[in-house]
Amino acid sequence: MVTLINTQNPVKLKYPKKHDHYGFRDFFTFDPDKGTIVDWNEGQNLLTTEDFIIGLVEGLQEEVGDASAATMYVIGCEWGQKDAFFFEKWFEKEFDRNMRQASLLFLLETWWWPFTSQGWGRWEVDMGDRKQGFMFINIFDSAVARTLGDVGKPVCFLYAGLFAGFFTELVKKQLSCIEIQCYSMGETYCKFLVGGQDRIDAASFWMNEGANARDIEKRLRSGELLR
Amino acid sequence: MLSQLKRLSLEVDGRYASDAELQFMSDYVKSFNLRLQTYQKLQELESKLIEQTYTKMRSLDPTLFMQGKDDFSNKWKMDTTRTFRYVAIALLINDPDTLRERLLLWFQTILHAFGMERAADVTYQILQEVVKQDLTPPQASLVCPILELTRRSLGGVSA
Numbered sequence: 332m333v334t335l336i337n338t339q340n341p342v343k344l345k346y347p348k349k350h351d352h353y354g355f356r357d358f359f360t361f362d363p364d365k366g367t368i369v370d371w372n373e374g375q376n377l378l379t380t381e382d383f384i385i386g387l388v389e390g391l392q393e394e395v396g397d398a399s400a401a402t403m404y405v406i407g408c409e410w411g412q413k414d415a416f417f418f419e420k421w422f423e424k425e426f427d428r429n430m431r432q433a434s435l436l437f438l439l440e441t442w443w444w445p446f447t448s449q450g451w452g453r454w455e456v457d458m459g460d461r462k463q464g465f466m467f468i469n470i471f472d473s474a475v476a477r478t479l480g481d482v483g484k485p486v487c488f489l490y491a492g493l494f495a496g497f498f499t500e501l502v503k504k505q506l507s508c509i510e511i512q513c514y515s516m517g518e519t520y521c522k523f524l525v526g527g528q529d530r531i532d533a534a535s536f537w538m539n540e541g542a543n544a545r546d547i548e549k550r551l552r553s554g555e556l557l558r
Numbered sequence: 559m560l561s562q563l564k565r566l567s568l569e570v571d572g573r574y575a576s577d578a579e580l581q582f583m584s585d586y587v588k589s590f591n592l593r594l595q596t597y598q599k600l601q602e603l604e605s606k607l608i609e610q611t612y613t614k615m616r617s618l619d620p621t622l623f624m625q626g627k628d629d630f631s632n633k634w635k636m637d638t639t640r641t642f643r644y645v646a647i648a649l650l651i652n653d654p655d656t657l658r659e660r661l662l663l664w665f666q667t668i669l670h671a672f673g674m675e676r677a678a679d680v681t682y683q684i685l686q687e688v689v690k691q692d693l694t695p696p697q698a699s700l701v702c703p704i705l706e707l708t709r710r711s712l713g714g715v716s717a
Contacts, residue, residue, distance in 0.1 A: 354660035436671035444664060 340371055350425065358448040372421045376449060381478040388479065388486070400488045407492020414493070415500030418442050442497070450474055451490075465526030465551060468494060473521045476514035485513035487521050494525050507531040512544035529556055559586055561655040586652055589700075596697040597650040600642070603692055608638050610688045615680055622677045638681060641665070641712075645704050654707055662711040669712055679713025682706070 340360045342352065352358055352371050359376065360369045368376045391399040422430045422441060430438055436458065443454050452472040460466060475487050487510050495508040509531045512522035522544045524534050533556050534547050542550070562582050566575060600607075612635065615622050623631045641661065648657035669678050686705045690698045 351661050351664050353664045354656070357660060434671065437668065440667045440671045444667070 340369070343371060348425070353444050353448045355448070358445070370445060370448070372417070372445060374417070374445075384475055384478040388475070403488035404492040404495070407489040407494075408496035408499075409492075410489075411493040411496020411498075412500050413496075415497050418497075452477075460552065463552075463554075465524060465530050467548070468523045468525060470521040470523070473514055476521055479515050481517050482515045484516060485510040485521075486515040487513055487523075490521070491523055494523055498525050509534050509538075511538060511547050518544075524551070526551075559652040561653055589652070592696055593650050593652065593700060596693065596700050597646050599693060599697065600646045600649070600701065604639065604642060607685065607688050607692065608635060608642065611638070611681060611684045614684050614688070615677075618680070618684075622680055625672065625674075634677065634681075637665075638685075641708060642685075645701070645708060648704050649700055654704055657704065658707070658711065662708065666711050666714075670714065675712065675714030679709055682709030682713065 340357075342349065342357050349357075358371050361367075362369070368378065370376055388399070388403075391402055395402055419430050422433070422438070426433065433441075436456065439456050447453055451474055452470045454471070455469040457467040457469070470487070470490060473487050473490060475489060479486050491508040491510050495506055498508075499506045505528070506525055507528050508523055508525045510521060510523050511534055512518050512520075514521050524531065524547065530551060534551070537547050537550060559582075566579060566582075569575075570579065612631070623629055623634055644657055644661050648654050669675055682705050686702045686709075689701055689705065693701065
């Protein structure tokens with residue numbers, strides 16, 4: 332999550348159109364006098380420890396109990412929606428074109444790169460089922476799941492909200508997201524399903540019945556939905 | 559080299575470095591003249607090597623430069639030139655880790671988004687063959703491992 336601040340990155344000043352700027356030393360500008368860390372897109376960043384993430388998750392759990400998952404999801408949604416506008420601006424500035432004129436996969440990779448540099452993990456988007464109205468996203472090294480470890484259930488509600496919010500703004504259609512496989516369930520990576528509410532409800536129901544990610548993918552691809 | 563220096567400065571926190579830990583610096587100093595010569599040669603031959611690679615690729619498979627009906631030869635030349643310059647500086651300062659962090663990890667995802675991994679795989683394979691024709695074996699032995707790292711990263715061979 333970032334706040335805009337006016338500090339110029341020396342590499343950006345010299346090479347404003349440099350697209351390969353996601354290395355640690357290129358992407359972030361540290362200003363020891365002001366105590367700020369500003370990224371390439373002029374967002375202010377904060378460094379946090381894993382204790383911060385544990386504090387956030389457990390503190391919320393203590394405050395609102397079982398509603399903490401939904402709260403994290405909603406926070407993620409708002410973040411994703413705001414980030415979609417933020418992204419639209421910097422994409423246009425960097426590439427001199429509207430984001431809707433760009434190739435979709437290129438656009439998505441470009442959106443996620445700042446998150447990768449910030450430590451939210453690498454991703455892989457599976458758009459194979461886009462025409463059926465859903466898609467899958469894999470996250471490798473989720474900051475939340477990596478911190479909480481194997482707790483036997485999905486924990487990346489913030490990410491699910493972020494994807495729901497961003498893709499809703501991108502396609503201008505209400506979309507939701509659910510994590511159907513998580514590193515915190517002992518899996519090697521996290522997997523998210525993005526789609527309309529009916530599909531997310533179906534996936535959630537199947538998960539409660541004990542279905543795994545592969546079962547859910549299979550059922551969605553065969554066109555199955557809740558009756 | 560820069561990555562190794564950074565690692566060394568972190569590892570020798572509050573103590574002196576051992577001879578073994580300093581070995582990479584003397585290795586670098588010994589190889590510096592060869593690195594500089596090779597770097598300058600790459601600079602001099604850049605357009606020739608890239609043009610030769612392009613011609614070989616075209617005769618091998620002209621569809622490598624096609625995406626649907628679009629011919630992206632010019633874009634290929636720009637991208638290959640840019641990557642070639644990154645390879646050259648990685649060779650000069652002996653720092654493939656920085657090449658990977660600053661360029662390859664990002665560029666890999668962009669080429670994947672455009673389905674260009676096969677073209678990248680062939681590019682950096684042929685570039686190694688072409689480079690060997692103009693460089694001495696010791697010079698080529700410095701460049702080719704970095705071109706191979708580039709091929710493996712961008713060609714979809716490894717993540």
